[in-house]
Amino acid sequence: MTFKINDIYHGFKLIEERKLEELNSIGRIFNHEKTEAKLINISNDDDNKVFTIGFKTPPEDSTGVPHIIEHSVLAGSRKFKTKEPFVDLLKSSLNTFLNAMTFPDRTVYPLASRNEKDFINLLDVYMDGVFYPSIYENEYTFMQEGWHYVLDEKKDELRYNGVVYNEMKGAYSSPDSLAFDGVIRNLYKDTPYGHDSGGNPDNITELTYDDFLDFHKKYYHPSNSHMFLYGNVDVMKILQFINDNYLNNFNKLDINVQVPIQKEFDQLIEKEGVYGISKDEDEKDKTYLALGYSAGDFSNPEEILALDILYDMILNNSAAPVKKALMDAGIGKSVDGGFENSIKQPLFLILIKGANEDQKDKFKKVLRESLQEIVDRGIDKDLALASINKREFSLREADFGGYPKGLIYYYQVVESYMYNSDPFSQLQYNELLENIKSGVDKGYFENLIKKYLLNNNHCLLYTLKPEKGYIEKKEKHTKEKLNIIKSQLTDSDRENIISKVRSLRAIQEKDDTEEQINTIPNLSINDVSHDIETLPFEERNEEGMKVLYSDLNTNKIAYLKLIFDAKVIPQELIQYGKLLSEVLGKISTNKYNYDTLINEISIHTGGIRFNLNNYMDSLDKDKYYPKFIVRSKALNTDIDKAMNLMLEILTSSKFEEKDLILQVIRENKSNHEAMIQSSGNAVAARRLLSSMSQKAAYDEKIYGLEYYRFLCDLESNFNNKWNELSLNLNKVSKLLFNKSNLMVGFAGEEEDYITFKNSMPIVGVTLKSKENLYKDYVFLNNKINEGLTTQANIQYVAKGGNFKKDGFSYSGSLLVLQTIAKYDYLWNRVRVKGGAYGVSLDFGITGNIFITSYRDPNLVDTLKAYDDMSEYLREFNASKRDMEKYIIGAIRDLDSPLTSSMKSEKAIDMYFTKVTYDMIRKERQEVLSTTLEDIKSLSILMESVMKQNHITVLGNEGNITKNKDLFDIVVSAM
Missing domain, CATH: 3.30.830.10 (Metalloenzyme, LuxS/M16 peptidase-like)
Structure with missing residues (x-):
């Protein structure tokens, strides 16, 4: 249909409409009259439809409250009454993308689907979750997703647990992350970026339930929201749905969330941090040197694009002149970094890995000299054109490894929108690129270097040093802190903690009722195609x-x-x-x-x-x-x-x-x-x-x-x-x-x-033509259970085997079991109850199975959960409706949308692996016809494989050493 500027469509006033030639799309900006909510629409013929709702959520401390709310709001809501509607959708929808993310100053909830009915269902669940979450009914979601004390008996040690708490313990074990964060926190110290929106484990446990709720009340309102709608979508239908079901229930609030600008520094500032290495490691060549410059302004999209190109030009390959100068000078072992434009004041970062603390001054000197030399001599024209063309090719191809195109465009839109700039500015890149190209011979990039790197005092050098035993020291400090807390607890306090933990576990173990399950919108098998996509391919x-x-x-x-x-x-x-x-x-x-x-x-x-x-x-x-x-x-x-x-x-x-x-x-x-x-x-x-x-x-x-x-x-x-x-x-x-x-x-x-x-x-x-002598390889497949130690605070626990070895065969029903395990059994045992950030199960057509956990505080309990899966399957029960949901979830994984390049890769993959379309049809039919009895019968397969007892655990040295009897060998991973 034709839209008109200033006309109102289901409560949304059309502010602007323009053609986006680079995307072969129409861009529109709507403003919801009653609430001031913004909706940005990109319409085209892409059937992989995308919707996102986001909120400005600048953190006021490092307790991780934006991150914990992101985890929590999709765990039950006004209309959708199960414990975790998000997980219900993961296992039962045809989504092509479903997630939520916390950024330094915003929280976003993106989804995508090619099925219109599914798309509306997903949108409905997300909107209800963010505006009407069940977090106000009790504090157990906060405890599960954020943090809580664990005390099973009065005599036990007091512990912390929580999904975000454990996730961030893992993040704070990575020196790459710590170096990047160290620059951001200190370069913008007087702004929300001086805090960690994801949460510092040392501060997460300071967050109270009341503060958690207050943050949601403050920021999760339509007046502080933006929405994004992309693809071949009935725009009027979506506007009506959003207005009638959600926005019309709210009135405008004066929520003017602004991220302040950090006052510029007078000179380069230096800060330090530490990360852990094992007592057996040498500190030599293990320091990180990170130099960050505040660079660019979103009111100038051309400059933002040019700075991204500049980073590639001078630092992002072995021929890049600044990188070459640093490496030739022997400063560190490698150069990393990038141009970070997901924050209001973008960051130009140069990161040296494998350095030593005494190389700081040399790093600054060589960097400055190499930049000055580029300015004095003039940038190599071929080098400049190469980086410009590389970026242009990437923009025009818009193939980002299987992510929906609309999601990538959303990130570009929101980066500008968040900072009061034209939301389409980064998508309309033709003119920007032409201006940049035309400036190559006129000192364009030399001026950028002078402005943002040579003559910019708003910069910071962060030195991240290795420290032996640092992780053990942190763990000891946490234990001592908990011991002091416990010593100050009254008997009543201890009983209260024990009671809350038991109540939380009871909730985690309790199945959703049929009435609750029926609140979740679902597809039927009739919404699923029985056909497979055949790919053009010939020899x-x-x-x-x-x-x-x-x-x-x-x-x-x-x-x-x-x-x-x-x-x-x-x-x-x-x-x-x-x-x-x-x-x-x-x-x-x-x-x-x-x-x-x-x-x-x-x-x-x-x-x-x-x-x-x-x-x-x-x-x-x-x-x-x-x-x-x-x-x-x-x-x-x-x-x-x-x-x-x-x-x-x-x-x-x-x-x-x-x-x-x-x-x-x-x-x-x-x-x-x-x-x-x-x-x-x-x-x-x-x-x-x-x-x-x-x-x-x-x-x-x-x-x-x-x-x-x-x-x-x-x-x-x-x-x-x-x-x-x-x-x-x-x-x-x-x-x-x-x-x-x-x-x-x-x-x-x-x-x-x-x-x-x-x-x-x-x-x-x-190419010459000569006789080929093909080799036969023989590898020793010795079964060795390994503990691979690192200085991480958490573990990655893997166990598996091969079911064909024990006489079982591959069937599509294993893919349905994979969905059940990932989003029911393993999710509940390892993530919800255990506190791991994630857990996954994979069945291979050749018979190999592996289960792995991600950022897991546990080891023995996780392995037991894997072993107990066979018992779960023996007792497994599911209604016909539930089985349909699991089947749809399995089909979704088979039907991931493919770009043209991905189709070509898949066709060649099929050719070499000898997978035929008959095999794919058979697998699909086996998925579609999977019954409850098929799943129950797989208990024998899982029991057999777990008894093969192949174990590999990578992670915390102390935990692995404590459980060394599980392993044939314990060795440092690094």
Whole structure:
């Protein structure tokens, strides 16, 4: 329909409407007359519809109240009476995204679905949750999600527990997070950013239930809200629904929430912090140096975009001049950071990892000199254009790893809207980019450097130092604090705590009534398609090479892949194959110096990536197909250039560039350390699986702790190993990059295929053809239960096995069990009662199972919960309606929306894993026909697998050591 400016539609006045050419969309801004609530609409033909409601929630302290409310408001409301409607939706809707997030100054509740009925259901639950939560009825949700004292008997030690409390204990164990937070907290010390909206574990326990409720009353009102509506949506229908069911019940309040501006500093400020390392670790090369500048203003969207590009230009790759200067000066082991524009005063951050405290002055000196040199000499034009083109390609492709496009656009909209700027300014980037490009020869970026980096006194250097035994000291302090608190409690106080804990557990264990369950809106099986999506895919032959082609509308972007069989690599050099994938593109070639090469890639392509992939055989857990894949994407006019760059890198990279290769090793080691600290569940799961199959053992060698230790050894013994290292990289490349060892992948429209086909002769000319000698690998699959210690405050607990080993077969009903376990049994036992931030279960088609917890305060109790799952399944009972919900939840995971590039990847994945459409149809039909008895019968499978007793736990050294009898080996993860 046609909307008119200043007309009112179901209480919403249309303030503005404009065409968003870059998105092929219409943008609208509505204002709700009665409440002053804002609604921003982007209409287009995207069927993956997105809705978000958000509130300005600047924290007044570090108790984490915005974060705890974010967790709590979706745990029951006026209309939706179950204990956790959010979880009910996770297990029973067709959502393509469902979450809630706490930012430094706002809290947002985004959802997405391709199904219109489901979309309305989700919207209804979210709106009722934020405006009418059940948190006012009792304090048990606050206790569960925030924090509470735990005392089972009067004689027991007093403890803290709570989901957010444990989540933030994990966050405060990560030095990367601590370094970033240290800059934010101190650079904007007199604003809400001086507090932690997520919560500092030391302060979370100061939050009272009354303060919690007061915060919700203050900020969760339509007058302090903004809403976002995206996609192929009936806008009038949504406006009417929101007005009639929610906003019309409120009157306008004068809630003028403003984030104050931090007064500029007169000079650079220095602050310090500490993080924990084990008593056996050396403090050398473990300091973080983080220098942050307050930079940019949302009233100038061009400058915001330009600063993002500037960071990439001078710091974000091995050829970036400032990064190169810092690394050449030997300051630290790697450079990280970024341009953070999710806060009112954006932050330009330079983070040095693996440094030493005595390098602070040298860091400041080299940084300043390198920036001044750029200004004096003028920025390299190719470097500037490369970074601009890289950002432009990213904006135009709008493919963000499976996230709904509308959600990404929302983040760009809200960043401007929150700070009183044009909400569409960051989405209308054509003119901004043209202005930036035209300024390259006129000192545009040099002036930015002068304004925000050289002549900007509003900056802060944060030094984060390692301290042996720091975590143990913190734990001891917490115990002493709790002992003092307990000693001051009267018998009545202790009885009250015991009573509250018992009441909380009783609520957690009590099932929702049928009446409560019936309040949750649901879909039926009839709303679910029985069909599967088939992907365009065919094999062709060009120039004697097999081509795997996907005919897809890719908006004139060509997706290229060179796929080499990695089984030509000898077993002892497999990890060099992985290292090769990290090195290529970051060293010089015969034709290009490495800095010129990086610029050429960014100017002419959307990137060139190298990876050692490993495809499983869907029918045999020990069969797998390792492939070394070179991926590139380019506009269809640049296919030739992309292909030539790929071949240049593969055939003439210079493996004698010692310093560059050392830098790659250091950066990858640093990335793995960050992964161990922040994604310990994935690390533990991979380690666990490595004892179960040959494929998983290979994966551990190239992705897991084994590869991390390989990198540590190379760095520690780099000079002694250099000749061997260089020779091995060269040897592996010669074995791999061979025409007779190659398949080619292409995704694009047929007319683009013709351009691609014309570029193929260069492949045959450039790559030599020689006989391939494929290797048979044999890995020892010794069952070893491991405790992997870190200085984290929490654990990641993994247990699993292989059900085919015990004679069971794969069925789609396992996916329904996965939904039941993740969002019912495990959620209740490990998250709700145990206090872990998350828990997950995964069934593989080859028979491997693993369960992992995330930021878990427990260890033994969690393993017992895993073991008890079989008993839960034996007693499992569910109504027909409940079974339908679980089935719908399982189907949702099978039907995740795919971008064109993802469709191409999935088609190739199916090709190598030998998954057929008949297998997919069979699995889907098994999901749809799963019965209560099918689920109950899987109790035997789970019991059998848990008895295999494969355990890996990564986390707190003290807890693992205390339970060392569970493990065959206890060793430091790092």
